[in-house]
Amino acid sequence: MGYVCLSDCLADLESHGHLRRVDEEIDPHLELAAIQRRLFRAGAPAVLFTRVRGTPFPMLANLFGTRERLRFIFRDGIRAVEGLFKAKADPALLLRRPWRAAALAPGLVHMLPRRVSGAPVLACRCALADLPRLTCWPKDGGPFMTLPLVYTENPRQTGMMASNLGMYRVQMTGNDYAADEVGLHYQIHRGIGVHHSVALGMGNALPVHIFVGGPPSLTVAAVMPLPEGISELCFAGLLGGRRTALAGARHSSLPVLAEADFCVSGHLLPRLKPEGPFGDHLGYYSLQHDFPVLKVEAVHHRRGAVWPFTVVGRPPQEDSVIGDFIHEITVPLVPQAFAGVREVHAVDVAGVHPLLLALGSERYTPYEAARQPRELLTAAMHLLGVTQTALAKYVLLAACEDAPELSVRDVPAFLRHMLERVDFSRDLHFLTRSSSDTLDYTGCGLHEGSKLIWASAGEKKRNLAAEIMAAPNLPEGFAGLRVVMPGVLAVRGPTHALPRNAQDSALTALARMFASWSRRESFPLVVVADDPDFCADNLENFLWVTFTRSDPATDSYGADGRFQAKHWLCNAPLILDARRKSFHAPPLEEDPAVTRGVEALAAPGGALHGYY
Structure with a gap:
């Protein structure tokens, strides 16, 4: 009990x-x-x-x-939760194995x-x-x-x-x-x-x-x-x-x-x-x-x-463990809650709501010569319509038929899969002035911002590079080009000083430069950051900087960016402005004196020696 x-x-x-x-x-x-x-x-x-x-x-x-x-x-209750969720996801399971219904009974009483x-x-x-x-x-x-x-x-x-x-x-x-x-x-x-x-x-x-x-x-x-x-x-x-x-x-x-x-x-x-x-x-x-x-x-x-009590801050923190636990036990419910979706992952190190990865089916038009996003877009709208996934800011969806072994939990592999297949003239869909996470200050105002559905499907379109080789001539104010991962670059931009909801002409100039770069298809994503070394140092830094410091509608640029019947499209690379903006909230930093004190408590002879 x-x-x-x-x-x-x-x-x-x-x-x-x-x-x-x-x-x-x-x-x-x-x-x-x-x-x-x-x-x-x-x-x-x-x-x-x-x-x-x-x-x-x-x-x-x-x-x-x-x-x-x-x-x-939760060792006394976790099996009951998992059993109930599996039965809810597949009610026919109880008909095939009726003895499982008896095993669920004590949990249902609780x-x-x-x-x-x-x-x-x-x-x-x-x-x-x-x-x-x-x-x-x-x-x-x-x-x-x-x-x-x-x-x-x-x-x-x-x-x-x-x-x-x-x-x-x-x-x-x-x-x-x-x-x-x-x-x-x-x-x-x-x-x-x-x-x-x-x-x-x-x-x-x-x-x-x-x-x-x-x-x-x-x-x-x-x-x-x-x-x-x-x-x-x-x-x-x-x-x-x-x-x-x-x-x-x-x-x-x-x-x-x-x-x-x-x-x-x-x-x-x-x-x-x-x-x-x-x-x-x-x-x-x-x-x-x-x-x-x-x-x-x-x-x-x-x-x-x-x-x-708990303490929150830049993830991962203790609440990350709870989030992973909830994800683990609710996996069987995902296909039932979201038709056409196999798997979802609200990426914790990116702040949870800013970045949602999903694997879905693409079955609507099997007669077409080349697979392209159809059902994935329906799934994306469903994800943005119910439960906490409705707070997602960037929603990236891939077709499971393109890579049956792919998992949203393997973030580098998922991003690589998307970058290899993306068609920026087709795959980006913006929702502007939508409701947004109360804690996210990148958008139009409190509770209000934009969302980006990025759905890619079909055959691989490009090979990603892990080395820059022939570096482009960056416009004035930009420097420090770094490879984050295959297909992704980070570059330092000038300090942001514009008001909210304003696009930056300097980023437009950067996009024009990349439009003529011979290697642009090898690096289809470029992130403009205040510190590209920090951004490129590890995957966690890249995800945190990119998706907590950008608003999809305001901060997206691209080579040959243009509108066609109100649909924004571009060629590779897509450029995301992930600089800290003048209206953003400040990042969290500890008080140095407190830090010294708690480190002393963990030193030999301290009350917390051996704890951390």
């Missing part, structure tokens, strides 16, 4: 060597986050910090820091939340100021909850089956918040938005519970890309191997997660206040913007409560 509560999980981890304790006092302002980043990089165990400055509560780091630990934590009369989470009360206050990056607007479980229900259809359990960051102090207020930042395309919209339409404040801690399956459920109408509480019970316990609360119309460690209760007010900045998972700060405010009316916690 799964864990009843977080304390059960920690006891189990500690008995198996997956948890260590640190009893030296640690500062939650920058120091604790810097330690967590190092624990993750080192593949360290989970760590319980028993003395945290400014709070009576211990804080838990790196709980989901390794794939092995995730598998260990999906049904249960009502309990007592709630350990309501055992004690405290002030909002007593809670741990984690500040992760130097320019953060204040301390944040980084693993909050935000529970709401549809005001017109109350009850668990109309609920949403999501993970939306919570700013605890700073800016203009009163002592009994917190900022609730929920991004575009999130379930809580539907509930909040209904409440505002009724002229009411939306009741909200923010839980922290509890069975670890709740955390994974809160970030699962479940279809609207599917309860996260049901999935948490399935994954955790134990039914989710709900209890009534006198202070709220909403039920509480009985076995959570903390519960912050209140109402979303019908007004906004500035929230942020916050060092986010793209590797940059999300800047200060107006977001909803939660009026806090009660703070409860269980006896012996533990405050789990």
